[in-house]
Amino acid sequence: MSDTAAHPREDDPEGSEEPATGADDAPAAESDETPAAGAVSTGAESVVAALEAAGAETAFGVQGGAIMPVYDALYSSSIDHVTMAHEQGAAHAADAYGVVSGEPGLCLATSGPGATNLVTGIADADMDSDSMLALTGQVPTEFVGNDAFQETDTIGVTRPITKHNYFASGADTVGDTVGEAFELSRAGRPGPTLVDLPKDVTQDETDETPGAAAPPAGTDPDPNADADAVEAAARAIEAAERPVCLFGGGVIKAEASDAARTFARTYGIPVTTTMPGIGSFPEDDELCLSWAGMHGTGYANMAITHTDCLIAVGTRFDDRLTGGIDTFAPEAEVVHVDIDPAEISKNVHADHPLIGDAGRVLDQLTAAVREAPDAEAWRERCAEWKETYPLTYATPEDEPLKPQFVVEAFDEATDDDTIVTTGVGQHQMWASQFWTYTEPRTWISSHGLGTMGYGVPAAVGARVAADNMGEPDRDVVCFDGDGSFLMTMQELSVAVREDLDVTIAVLNNEYIGMVRQWQDAFYEGRHMASDYTWMPEFDKLAEAFGALGLRVDDYDEVAPAIEEALDYDGPAVIDFHVDPEENVLPMVPSGGANGKFATAEDQL
Amino acid sequence: MSGDSPDSRPATDGGSASDAGVPEADSRPAPSEQPGPEERDHPEGRRNLEGIRIDPVLEAEHESRRAVISALVEDEPGVLARVSGLVSRRQFNIESLTVGPTTVDGHSRITMVVEETDPGIDQIEKQMAKLKPVISVGEVSGNAVTAELVLLKVEADDPAAVHAVTEMYDGRTLDAGPRTITVQLTGDEARIDDALDAFRQFGIIEIARTGQTALARGDVPTAPGEKPGTAGEPTTHDS
Numbered sequence: 001m002s003d004t005a006a007h008p009r010e011d012d013p014e015g016s017e018e019p020a021t022g023a024d025d026a027p028a029a030e031s032d033e034t035p036a037a038g039a040v041s042t043g044a045e046s047v048v049a050a051l052e053a054a055g056a057e058t059a060f061g062v063q064g065g066a067i068m069p070v071y072d073a074l075y076s077s078s079i080d081h082v083t084m085a086h087e088q089g090a091a092h093a094a095d096a097y098g099v100v101s102g103e104p105g106l107c108l109a110t111s112g113p114g115a116t117n118l119v120t121g122i123a124d125a126d127m128d129s130d131s132m133l134a135l136t137g138q139v140p141t142e143f144v145g146n147d148a149f150q151e152t153d154t155i156g157v158t159r160p161i162t163k164h165n166y167f168a169s170g171a172d173t174v175g176d177t178v179g180e181a182f183e184l185s186r187a188g189r190p191g192p193t194l195v196d197l198p199k200d201v202t203q204d205e206t207d208e209t210p211g212a213a214a215p216p217a218g219t220d221p222d223p224n225a226d227a228d229a230v231e232a233a234a235r236a237i238e239a240a241e242r243p244v245c246l247f248g249g250g251v252i253k254a255e256a257s258d259a260a261r262t263f264a265r266t267y268g269i270p271v272t273t274t275m276p277g278i279g280s281f282p283e284d285d286e287l288c289l290s291w292a293g294m295h296g297t298g299y300a301n302m303a304i305t306h307t308d309c310l311i312a313v314g315t316r317f318d319d320r321l322t323g324g325i326d327t328f329a330p331e332a333e334v335v336h337v338d339i340d341p342a343e344i345s346k347n348v349h350a351d352h353p354l355i356g357d358a359g360r361v362l363d364q365l366t367a368a369v370r371e372a373p374d375a376e377a378w379r380e381r382c383a384e385w386k387e388t389y390p391l392t393y394a395t396p397e398d399e400p401l402k403p404q405f406v407v408e409a410f411d412e413a414t415d416d417d418t419i420v421t422t423g424v425g426q427h428q429m430w431a432s433q434f435w436t437y438t439e440p441r442t443w444i445s446s447h448g449l450g451t452m453g454y455g456v457p458a459a460v461g462a463r464v465a466a467d468n469m470g471e472p473d474r475d476v477v478c479f480d481g482d483g484s485f486l487m488t489m490q491e492l493s494v495a496v497r498e499d500l501d502v503t504i505a506v507l508n509n510e511y512i513g514m515v516r517q518w519q520d521a522f523y524e525g526r527h528m529a530s531d532y533t534w535m536p537e538f539d540k541l542a543e544a545f546g547a548l549g550l551r552v553d554d555y556d557e558v559a560p561a562i563e564e565a566l567d568y569d570g571p572a573v574i575d576f577h578v579d580p581e582e583n584v585l586p587m588v589p590s591g592g593a594n595g596k597f598a599t600a601e602d603q604l
Numbered sequence: 605m606s607g608d609s610p611d612s613r614p615a616t617d618g619g620s621a622s623d624a625g626v627p628e629a630d631s632r633p634a635p636s637e638q639p640g641p642e643e644r645d646h647p648e649g650r651r652n653l654e655g656i657r658i659d660p661v662l663e664a665e666h667e668s669r670r671a672v673i674s675a676l677v678e679d680e681p682g683v684l685a686r687v688s689g690l691v692s693r694r695q696f697n698i699e700s701l702t703v704g705p706t707t708v709d710g711h712s713r714i715t716m717v718v719e720e721t722d723p724g725i726d727q728i729e730k731q732m733a734k735l736k737p738v739i740s741v742g743e744v745s746g747n748a749v750t751a752e753l754v755l756l757k758v759e760a761d762d763p764a765a766v767h768a769v770t771e772m773y774d775g776r777t778l779d780a781g782p783r784t785i786t787v788q789l790t791g792d793e794a795r796i797d798d799a800l801d802a803f804r805q806f807g808i809i810e811i812a813r814t815g816q817t818a819l820a821r822g823d824v825p826t827a828p829g830e831k832p833g834t835a836g837e838p839t840t841h842d843s
Contacts, residue, residue, distance in 0.1 A: 159685065167682075
């Protein structure tokens, strides 16, 4: 893909030293013998060999002094490299790549500012349990701890936001370390891992080819839940009168969507999802109540509130889902399926903890439940709630374009396998509410960390993943807010350079819209620092980047603009100027009861 | 949009945007027409702060208690930082933390005393178990052997009395000067607390406590699955 030429972001602190690719570093080239397959001569080559052996196909990163040996080793590697505009973009792209492909994403950065720029993306992946490997350059071992040029304690900084991080200690072992880190990132509950690579470790000579990689002992747990616990849970499900499934992001990560669909449909149990769980169960299914939580549907929140048996799979009961714990599913016996024992009873007490892989445990449950719960009346009640609390919005002719209308128009114009990425804010909520998701790994968003700016780099990563998977015809649509877009729009340059077919829809309300909404609801309308009246013209910016740029102000321009952007073979940006006063509803006030969601501003 | 009368249109659930961009009529209740928060049915039940349904059996809130957690860990660089960072980040109330080698090269035992509710103690164990260098972790039973070492510097106005109290608590005098006396005490928590009360009369100048360390009694493994062994034998639960 992109160039691998060295353009260090800063002066190399060791500018006077021999380059890593000097004759001393290439003994194989001087030898008459043909090197064996996978043979390595430096630590950096061992790193790359480990990545290739693990199946890594694409890396996202930014060059720099301390990581240069690894980049040099990538020069002749089968791994493609996408040079990003900023390391944060590299981390988000790798994250999204992993979510779409199901394989760990890979990102690289140099030491110091390169590594710290990755931090937001690593933390984002950590909060959403996304598998990802970050490789960071580090100053040579002898300088570590001396506040050397471009030195940061990357291990210390990333310790709380990684599943595990490693400080590479020598050229002979660095390949095995990288291989282990890659496997650990996807073992059990996925998450980001990091290997910090001192420059001497990657420059030093070694002929130690990395061995077969495996996660550390004890990190790949038994996928099956305890049989007795499954039986007990099955009896509780059979006895339930108001059962509800709650499918979280873990269902998608475990490739358990089919098992989840089978279970719910076999026993006629209504389904809600968490926001990360969107796509685990088709939202056009009669049983589906869409997603629950702060801006989830009213009917999902009513069902969650009134259920007497909550079958929660692959969710950590985040506070944006539960609202106040005291009123969350207050009368429900909770069956909690999770691969991570630490999630059991962390936030909501599990009456039936089932520790194991989501798919395997759902299969166990499907086999163990002998009789469907008698829930006909309950299903009818859920259907009534769907009628009573539909997601709606008004579209009077004399008002500006409604953002929800734009999302629906895109949904209508695209296929079910379209990948949607978003930034964070009001636009993210509309994109989740007004698009009908039917397939897993099509909803790519920043959930736990709520990272504004996630959308554009995520679209880059998602596009590359889809292309690598041999699915170039899938559309990738990024919904972004004006504030979110401004934070990482520089990655548009990457999309143009790499000729990535993505469509970016900026729902531009000239506000940090969610903040404005909260200020209106809870701060007496004092719009402190949320008013973005100086917003640039995004269509012209897109053109400056070399992308297609369009601007839409009225309803009748929406469909033609979407068609033009989707048809355009390359990155396109549509700047939708939408109603600045539109709010995201329904809404459960922070810490409130899910069943007391507001459907109008004056109820907040 | 032009030529259409103002109206509202459906959103999801079968609603679709018109190709012509013309909003369609919507007969469903608008948000402002839907029942308000207080007009809906709400269940009577509640959960407590730990997410446990409140019922006659479980109604009481959990009381905090002291627990001794023992973890067998690999001697990786930064393992103590990982454990202490975990504990502080998750706001667990820690009273002491000790660490030292075991019978196996490359393994250490971390002993932590915490003041938490039962669910909190359970969470500490589970979160620690997730750390890669942690081999085994669990609570040490109340019947365990526990001990702490304390160094105590008191004023030396009455050396004979200080010596007598030190003898009474099986302590040792490590340093005695014209103005201060430093003694060493070991023992379980109650004994140490009693001793400190007794020494207070002399005027305690400085104090250094190691925090408790503990081993389970008899054949019971201190960390779950740990195989009690002698020097040179592996102690991991996998062996």
